[in-house]
Amino acid sequence: xxxxxxxxxxxxxxxxxxxxxxxxxxxxxxxxxxxxxxxxxxxxxxxxxxxxxxxxxxxxxxxxxxxxxxxxxxxxxxxxxxxxxxxxxxxxxxxxxxxxxxxxxxxxxxxxxxxxxxxxxxxxxxxxxxxxxxxxxxxxxxxxxxxxxxxxxxxxxxxxxxxxxxxxxxxxxxxxxxxxxxxxxxxxxxxxxxxxxxxxxxxxxxxxxxxxxxxxxxxxxxxxxxxxxxxxxxxxxxxxxxxxxxxxxxxxxxxxxxxxxxxxxxxxxxxxxxxxxxxxxxxxxxxxxxxxxxxxxxxxxxxxxxxxxxxxxxxxxxxxxxxxxxxxxxxxxxxxxxxxxxxxxxxxxxxxxxxxxxxxxxxxxxxxxxxxxxxxxxxxxxxxxxxxxxxxxxxxxxxxxxxxxxxxxxxxxxxxxxxxxxxxxxxxxxxxxxxxxxxxxxxxxxxxxxxxxxxxxxxxxxxxxxxxxxxxxxxxxxxxxxxxxxxxxxxxxxxxxxxxxxxxxxxxxxxxxxxxxxxxxxxxxxxxxxxxxxxxxxxxxxxxxxxxxxxxxxxxxxxxxxxxxxxxxxxxxxx
Numbered sequence: 275x276x277x278x279x280x281x282x283x284x285x286x287x288x289x290x291x292x293x294x295x296x297x298x299x300x301x302x303x304x305x306x307x308x309x310x311x312x313x314x315x316x317x318x319x320x321x322x323x324x325x326x327x328x329x330x331x332x333x334x335x336x337x338x339x340x341x342x343x344x345x346x347x348x349x350x351x352x353x354x355x356x357x358x359x360x361x362x363x364x365x366x367x368x369x370x371x372x373x374x375x376x377x378x379x380x381x382x383x384x385x386x387x388x389x390x391x392x393x394x395x396x397x398x399x400x401x402x403x404x405x406x407x408x409x410x411x412x413x414x415x416x417x418x419x420x421x422x423x424x425x426x427x428x429x430x431x432x433x434x435x436x437x438x439x440x441x442x443x444x445x446x447x448x449x450x451x452x453x454x455x456x457x458x459x460x461x462x463x464x465x466x467x468x469x470x471x472x473x474x475x476x477x478x479x480x481x482x483x484x485x486x487x488x489x490x491x492x493x494x495x496x497x498x499x500x501x502x503x504x505x506x507x508x509x510x511x512x513x514x515x516x517x518x519x520x521x522x523x524x525x526x527x528x529x530x531x532x533x534x535x536x537x538x539x540x541x542x543x544x545x546x547x548x549x550x551x552x553x554x555x556x557x558x559x560x561x562x563x564x565x566x567x568x569x570x571x572x573x574x575x576x577x578x579x580x581x582x583x584x585x586x587x588x589x590x591x592x593x594x595x596x597x598x599x600x601x602x603x604x605x606x607x608x609x610x611x612x613x614x615x616x617x618x619x620x621x622x623x624x625x626x627x628x629x630x631x632x633x634x635x636x637x638x639x640x641x642x643x644x645x646x647x648x649x650x651x652x653x654x655x656x657x658x659x660x661x662x663x664x665x666x667x668x669x670x671x672x673x674x675x676x677x678x679x680x681x682x683x684x685x686x687x688x689x690x691x692x693x694x695x696x697x698x699x700x701x702x703x704x705x706x707x708x709x710x711x712x713x714x715x716x717x718x719x720x721x722x723x724x725x726x727x728x729x730x731x732x733x734x735x736x737x738x739x740x741x742x743x744x745x746x747x748x749x750x751x752x753x754x755x756x757x758x759x760x761x762x763x764x765x766x767x768x769x770x771x772x773x774x775x776x777x778x779x780x781x782x783x784x785x786x787x788x789x790x791x792x793x794x795x796x797x798x799x800x801x802x803x804x805x806x807x808x809x810x811x812x813x814x815x816x817x818x819x820x821x822x823x824x825x826x827x828x829x830x831x832x833x834x835x836x837x838x839x840x841x842x843x844x845x846x847x848x849x
Contacts, residue, residue: 275301275572285621288520290560292608292617298563299346299605303356305575306339306599314359315367317596321579324594326380331594333372336363337384337391338599344391345605350398357399360391365403368410375417378424380592385418386431386489387602389438393496394609400442412444419452425657426473427485429456437493460486460503466634468508476707477671478635478653479526483512483538484603491541492606501547509542510549511632511639516558517678518623518644520565524795525648525676527590527655530579531600532571536562540607543616552615553622559607560621577601581795587684588795629715629743636709638717642746647677647821649741649748651719654707662722663730667703674704674741674750677821680770681794683802688788690769690802693737693752695809696762700725704737711841716742718841732758742837747826748819749779749833753842757809765817769793769800772822776803779830781815783807814838 277297280289309319317335324331340363343356375381392400392411400408416439418432433456436449463470463486465478472481487508491501515523515535522535536559542548543555550558570583577598578584610616630639636652655671667689669682675691676682683690695702702723710718718740724730734756742749754763767776769790778785784806793799805817816834818825 275567275575277301285556285560287557287621287623288560288564290556290564292610292612294560295563295605295607296346298567299342299608300354301575302577302599303339303343303346303354305572306335306596307359309335310359310363313366313371314363315371316363319576319595321595324380324597325591326594329373330380330384331596333367333381333384334594335596335599336360336367337387338596338602340391341387342599342602342605344394345602345608347398348394348609349611352398357395361399361403364388364392364399364411365407368407368414372414375414375421377422378428379421382418382421382423382428382431385415386434389415389435390492393438393441396442408442412439415439416448419448424473426477427481429459430485430489432456434489434493437496441496457490460490464504467511467632468504468506469511469632469635473657475656475658476636476653477655478637479655479671480522480528480531480535481526482508484531484534484600487538488541488603488606491545491547495541495545501545505538505542505545505547506549509539511630511637512538513550513554513558514626514628514630514639514641515646515648515678516562517646519678520561520563521678522562523646523648523676523678524581524681525650525670526653527670528593528597528600529581529588529670529795530593530598531603532566532577532581532598533559533562534601534603537603537606540604540616544606544609544614551619551622553619554624556616556619557621557623559604561623563604581681585795587792588681627745631712631714631717633709633712636707636712636717636719638712638715638741638743640743640746640748643822645677645679645821647675647743647748649675649717649743650707651712651717651739651741652707652709654705656706662706662724668705672704674739675748675768677768679772679796679822680768681796683769683790683794683800684792687790687792688766688802688804690766690790690800692764692766693739694764695723695735695737695754695757696764697725697732697758697760700729701764710738710740715744716740716837716841732756738842740837740841742833742841744826746820746823748821749816749830749837750819751814751816751834751837751842753812753814754809755812757811757813759810761809763807763809763815765805765815767803767819768821769802770821771797771800773824774803774819774821775825776805776817776819777825778805779816779818780834781807781813782817
């Protein structure tokens with residue numbers, strides 16, 4: 275990828291300007307289009323196929339790169355004749371080449387990118403198409419309105435299709451109802467602090483920014499209406515979830531979308547619905563883009579399936595070779611013209627050491643020395659109808675802590691940042707999380723340890739947990755209640771090659787180090803500190819951890835009593 279020389283006057287930290295974003299979009303699109311089908315309806319990128327099959331993957335290549343091209347050309351500048359190619363692909367694709375949209379099917383996802391691309395480029399693409407092609411395209415897109423989405427952010431795919439059709443003068447009751455349904459659901463998923471659950475239940479992750487805020491907020495902006503998705507409130511906390519090096523928080527699914535995590539920050543600047551200065555916003559988005567470009571995210575010019583480079587263990591079954599191109603959403607920043615203050619103000623990189631509790635999603639954010647940690651006492655990705663018996667570990671949601679400098683171990687290795695109970699040879703997992711509160715410097719929750727499918731739970735057994743932080747120190751307290759005789763408790767710390775101690779404060783009797791051979795998205799192998807203890811009945815266990823540092827010389831045992839008094843032992847159980 276060829277980028278302009280850095281501009282360290284306008285952007286003293288990253289050197290990136292709007293021209294760098296334009297060049298990045300051009301480079302990604304140029305590499306992807308080398309894999310176009312002869313009729314240009316598919317971009318068949320190399321790599322292992324998704325579970326949806328290669329035809330769907332080819333559509334995904336077309337749709338997701340179209341989104342980047344649309345942001346790139348949204349002001350009518352198209353020096354590489356991109357829109358001519360996408361018009362040809364649309365003409366061929368809607369003549370029977372593209373797979374039809376069906377219930378909870380991948381083509382529905384891609385219909386939103388196609389529709390948004392058409393809306394952003396309408397004067398130069400859609401309006402120049404013959405009417406029969408427009409009619410065919412509308413019929414294909416309306417499949418998204420007539421089929422059932424997945425019960426989460428997917429409802430904003432038909433929403434986005436409906437928004438385009440209305441903008442093109444083709445709206446009706448069907449489009450109106452699709453938009454109303456999505457917004458009604460969104461209001462029901464709101465928990466406060468600018469955060470939405472991704473569907474019913476408690477799933478809080480990057481889909482907040484790159485889907486649940488992005489689609490309706492962008493629609494309002496394009497229609498000239500005020501943003502009404504609590505975007506400003508979301509960015510109050512979300513901007514902390516980037517490391518000083520530009521890394522987004524490694525938490526939740528679909529992380530191969532990489533710098534798409536910056537889309538909400540960019541959109542806030544474009545719409546001016548943000549608490550951040552424009553110079554700060556540019557630093558966040560450019561630092562994130564630079565982070566991945568500098569760390570091998572491209573293979574032969576293409577975004578690989580992974581994080582830094584290819585990383586199979588971080589992927590989901592629905593990910594295919596073109597999936598990483600949801601990163602295109604970050605190019606929403608190009609909707610800001612060259613004279614927008616997002617590009618003209620001097621880049622700022624505030625040094626923010628901060629602790630922030632978010633009771634809505636049940637998060638405790640701990641930012642210190644340029645690394646952000648998120649202590650998770652509220653997001654579990656367990657759907658309401660699944661009960662307590664979802665026995666498989668989910669590394670992307672079940673851990674007690676995540677960071678911008680580490681990734682979780684795979685579900686086939688020892689679990690990092692985890693409290694497990696071993697009973698009769700079975701090791702428990704943490705699935706449904708019940709928040710108990712978050713305030714000041716702490717967050718608390720309880721969960722029911724889940725074992726194998728034959729005996730998923732032990733009657734009366736539960737674990738109450740609280741994390742309290744000071745600067746770079748983490749006090750982790752777990753109260754095991756109702757443990758049967760013969761139960762062993764194991765507490766693990768950070769999976770990283772950084773010095774990251776985990777030390778006993780109360781109750782732990784054994785210390786060992788375990789290896790995660792599959793490593794994480796940040797390191798090829800990892801060792802995980804582990805504390806152990808035999809437990810029975812009710813027992814309180816406490817330890818202190820530090821990521822990339824040392825344990826402070828303070829009276830940690832006294833702090834345990836102080837924290838318990840304010841949290842688990844408080845009269846109202848939540849402080």
